Amino acid sequence: MGGPYATQNLEGGHPAFDVVFCGEAEHTWPEFLRDYRRGMHREIYTERTHPDITVLPPPRFDLMRHQHYLLGAMQVSRGCPYQCDFCSCTSLYGHTIRYKTDDQIVAELEQLHRLGYRSIFILDDNLVGDRGRAKSVLQVIRDWNDAKDEPAMFSTSASIDIAHPDLAILFAQARVTNVFVGIETPNTESLASARKYQNLGRDTVSEIRRLHAHGLDIAAGIMVGFDDDDRSIFRRQLEFLQAACTPVCFTGMMVAPDGTPLKERLIREGRYRANEAVGDHTLDTNVVPRLMSVEELRRGYFWLMNQLYDEANFLARVRGALRQFPAKPLQRSRFQPKEMLHPLLFLRIAGRLTRYYLLGGAELRRMFLRSLPLLWRYREHAATTLYWLIAFTHFRETLIRRGVYSRASTPTDQPLPERVTGRPASRGARGTARPRC
Ligand code: SF4
Secondary structure, eight states: OOSHHHHHOOTTOOTTOSOEEESOOTTHHHHHHHHHHTTOOOSEEEOOSOOOGGGOOOOOGGGSOGGGOSSEEEOOEEOOSOOOTTOSHHHHHOSSOEEOOHHHHHHHHHHHHHTTOOEEEEOOSOTTSSHHHHHHHHHHHHHHHHTOSSOOEEEEEEOGGGGSHHHHHHHHHHTEEEEEEEEEOSOHHHHHHTTOGGGTTSOHHHHHHHHHHTTOEEEEEEEEOOTTOOTTHHHHHHHHHHHHTOSOEEEEEOOOOTTSHHHHHHHHTTOBOOOSSOBTTTTBOSBOOSSSOHHHHHHHHHHHHHHHTSHHHHHHHHHHHHHHSOSSOSSOOOOOOGGGGSHHHHHHHHHHHHHHHHSSOHHHHHHHHHHHHHHHHTGGGHHHHHHHHHHHHHHHHHHHHTTOOOTTOOOSSOOOOSOTTOOOOOSSOOOOOOOOO
16 A cells, blocks of 8 residues: 555554555655565555656556546646645655656646546646746647647646736646635635745635636635634635635635644644544544634534535526636637546436436525526536536535535524525425545
């Protein structure tokens, strides 16, 4: 076993695995193979340096079972120059960002395209960690894509530096149009105490709107439970996100991963809760917040999630984003995972989506019917709108399955309106129930 989890969770050992690789494995993997052939391999192989990735051979994508994958995936860089104290990227990959060469990038793109992938996820933690190099990488992707009869669409993660006008245009031209951006919080004290300095002193709402105006779908990475967050943060986050109009918001409670400065600080301050089952999937945290209790954080977080994925609030963000999107995009946005090209599968997905909304209750039905004119009016962005409607079902179902879906939930700074849009609370509701950069 290897990868981030193995690297950062060695304390308890990994008894279920014969061999564990800590750190990047470019040097330790050949070492293991040599030892294995001699019949004397170790249990743990540790790499403390950050290997040169410009000498890596192209991955053997041809060995994958493509029927199991909707998107292609590739890595262009490793590392990030920033110092956000909650982020494990830099303890894993270092502060010096390393990019592959143009030739490596084109070779991987060609291979994925030949295998049929038209939608590709660039798995980097922060594609724009070096703005100059990021520009030339985007130019390479743009030129490669422009020469294709069937160009590919890309998604990735980036810091707010993407808002630089030169970069935003290049992202659009290269068709890297679906971008997770680490926005985190509108609370500037929290940004400063978490050392997310690159997000300070900016008008983030205006910047997101400008990115939308380039046709970029910005997925907001959001967290609550920073040291300077009090019980008002949940409402502030909601108002901020409704103003920014980011339909998809990856929202989580603050968590301190192993190997991060945050975890060390929390241990020093006696605010670390030893708790393995943390994160967005467990709806729990290992952080004791400074200005509220863990229970208040959890309750406020559930309220925020319920509000963000309330039908009216979600549709308001969708409508707002579409209004900000360009009437004539630089590059046509097409969500086209290779299997979607198969008409039968496309019909199956469309049928399931329609059934979900039409049979899911009055609110879902109303939201779906109101989104149909948007699909027609903003037809240049119909694929993106459909993607948002699919994403909504994911978030809503996750809340229901986790048992925290409730239209009646209230945060800790009550009283609050049911919705920021001011619409009346619904009747007949259906049951009650984070990428880096
Ligand atoms: S959160 Fe993003 S910007 Fe901050 S260190 Fe991690 S990858 Fe870099």
